[in-house]
Amino acid sequence: MxxxxxxxxxxxxxxxxxxxxxxxxxxxxxxxxxxxxxxxxxxxxxxxxxxxxxxxxxxxxxxxxxxxxxxxxxxxxxxxxxxxxxxxxxxxxxxxxxxxxxxxxxxxxxxxxxxxxPARGFLVGHREFGEWAARQKGRLLQENLYEHTRRTHDILMDGDRPAGGRWNLDHENREPPPRGETTLGAPAPYRPREDEIDEGVRRDLDRWEREEGVTFVGRDGPRLFPASRREALAALDHFVTHRLAGFGAHEDAMLAADPVMSHSLLSSSLNLGLLDPWECVSRAEDAWRAGHVPLNSAEGFVRQVCGWREYVWNLYWHLGEDYRHRNELRHTAPLPTWFTELDADALGARCLSTVLAQVRDTGWTHHIPRLMILGSHALQQGWDPTEVTDWFHRCFVDGYDWVMLPNVVGMSQYADGGLMTTKPYTSGGAYIHRMSDLCGGCRYRPADRTGDRACPYTVGYWSFLNRHRARLADNPRTAQAVRGLDRLGDVAQVIRAHRDTGDAPP
Structure with missing residues (x-):
């Protein structure tokens, strides 16, 4: 048999x-x-x-x-x-x-x-991670696992040294978008064509909604991401050949009219198991060694795949089931209806409206809108991190429990109190203004803390610092910002304005 x-x-x-x-x-x-x-x-x-x-x-x-x-x-x-x-x-x-x-x-x-x-689809197995973790002194740092993975798999290495002499070129990958440009000018990403299988899926989903009480959020169609091995390989080849070269410098930037920029769009294919991480990092390294892409682009992509992705996968299992319920900041506010329904049209804040519309229409945004627009707002508003995690899991095409639990509880919502990151990732409107064109044409002004045009992110940022002043004052990475509270003559007005907005759409 x-x-x-x-x-x-x-x-x-x-x-x-x-x-x-x-x-x-x-x-x-x-x-x-x-x-x-x-x-x-x-x-x-x-x-x-x-x-x-x-x-x-x-x-x-x-x-x-x-x-x-x-x-x-x-x-x-x-x-x-x-x-x-x-x-x-x-x-x-x-x-x-x-x-x-x-x-x-x-x-x-x-x-x-x-x-x-044993698990497949990852470079670092559970046993190997456990042995690596046992050798660490103190916190399990992503950069240390990243170095370990590159050494053991000989990825972007020159002998026993990292290619270019440094493990991490992140400081070269934080350029704001070109001022005055509405797009990065990158070649269009690979997009698949739907077929009769997709037609059958759409008919079934329609029937489930019509007859069986199954409900969804967001919009469906046309399918934007690979659903077969052939399509996934074509997407990988297209990215490495046409888009990887421009990926590095602006990977943290945001443009309203260009949500994809030079990002790979390969996360859903990796997380469906259609692609193996080894073939992705190998193609990127080969392109760099052939002189087709700069090192900061190749390293930035490799770091996402064999650095952060491996780190998140292994932490999901290593930290245990209790990690799901961590809530060190004691945030318990429920998600408002406009957020759960992806009602981007209800919002006046252009950055949040633009990004939420991207989620509504495609089920995807790149990592900076996820972290610094969606996640940052949730953190500032004190939303329940368990609910936020579930929302990200359900609303993103590449979202799975193992992906979103560490990324949201640890990275985005700081609900683990700093096990994964050394500080909360949130900011005022100045960061969004510097790294995007999303403030242009907005009803709010990124520098305003009070008044009718006060930026919700600027108000939210200072209110968050004030709410958690005791904890953040002892953190070397946030202490200076907390001290800045005392230099704000209008801090009481800022806090009051934040409270007055409640769950109202910003």
């Missing part, structure tokens, strides 16, 4: 099937044709209100993978994973690679017929 291997919806690349095939071959002493099982669980979408573009992408990717595998794949549509597994194989043995969420791991571990193989 052929072995059965279960592919979750974020395990869709060849690195997930190749390992299972090799395992089956070794166990039997001769090649055996593995049967691939994919289960589409309706309950996943019934329990939580996902962005419709995300639901479309995941279902399209799963169905494309089943089509690529042909007759060796069994695709089951069921209410739950348990129901689908029982219908497909009964109590016959099944293998699966380590899932990417604690909930999924709990599920497969509860099924006696399921054998769990």
């Amino acid at each position: 052929s072995p059965v291997h279960w592919l979750f919806g974020d395990q869709l690349g060849p690195h997930f099937t190749a390992t299972a095939t090799a395992t089956a071959t070794a166990a039997g002493g001769r090649p055996r044709n593995t049967r691939w099982l994919l289960i589409e669980s309706r309950a996943v979408f019934r329990r939580r209100r996902f962005h419709r573009a995300k639901a479309h992408l995941v279902l399209s990717a799963m169905r494309h993978r089943a089509a690529d595998l042909g007759g060796s794949a069994q695709y089951v549509e069921a209410e739950t994973y348990r129901e689908g597994l029982a219908r497909a194989v009964g109590d016959a043995p099944v293998s699966v690679h380590h899932p990417t969420s604690r909930a999924a791991l709990t599920l497969v571990n509860s099924l006696p017929q399921v054998t769990v193989h």
Whole structure:
């Protein structure tokens, strides 16, 4: 009897099937044709209100993978994973690679017929990370794991030294956008073409909403991100060939009319398992060594893939389930309706309205709008970090539990009290004005703290510092800003203005 291997919806690349095939071959002493099982669980979408573009992408990717595998794949549509597994194989043995969420791991571990193989799709395994963490003194710093990963995998190395002599070229990647320009001028990103599989997905989503009580947020269509291995490889090739060279310098900048700029748009493909991180960083390094891209662009992209992504993945497992409930700042305010409904048109603050519209229309923005527009506003308003984490998970096409839990609880909302970062990532309007064109044409002025045109981010920033003055005054990275509170003659008015706005759309 052929072995059965279960592919979750974020395990869709060849690195997930190749390992299972090799395992089956070794166990039997001769090649055996593995049967691939994919289960589409309706309950996943019934329990939580996902962005419709995300639901479309995941279902399209799963169905494309089943089509690529042909007759060796069994695709089951069921209410739950348990129901689908029982219908497909009964109590016959099944293998699966380590899932990417604690909930999924709990599920497969509860099924006696399921054998769990090691995780795939990452460069640093759980055991390797544990051994590395045991050698660290004090905090587990991202830059130290990044150096470790580059050394052990020989990525952007010249012998035992980093290419160019420095591990991190971030200081070269913080240029504001060119003044007076509405776009960065980068070549357009790769965009896939929808097919009959997408048509079927859209019909099913329409029927679920019409007949089965499943609801979504956001807009769907046309599909903007790869849903197959072929499309993902084409996107990677297009990025490295045409867009990577311009990525580095302006990767932290924002332009209203150019939300993509030179970003890769590969995160959803990586997180669906359509691409392996090794092939991404290898292509970037090859382009640099061939003289096609500058080092700061190649290193900046490599740092995102084998630095931050590996760090976040491993911290998700290392920090334990209790990390989900960390709330050191004791923020408990609920998310307002305009935010949960992605009602960008209700907002007067141009930066927040622009970015929320990007989420509504595409399910994506790059990392700086996520951190310094959406996350910063949530932090300043004192929203519940658990709710904020769930919102990011549901509303972004590349959002998964392992992605968003450390990124939001630790990086964005500082709810872990500094385990991941040395300071809260929030700012007044001056930062947004410097790094974007989003303040132009806004009803608010980034420098104003009081009055009808006071910037919500400037007001929110000083109010946040005042609210957490005792904690932040002892932090070397925020102490100077806290001292600045005492130099503000209008601080009482600022705090009062912040309180008066409440949950009103800014």
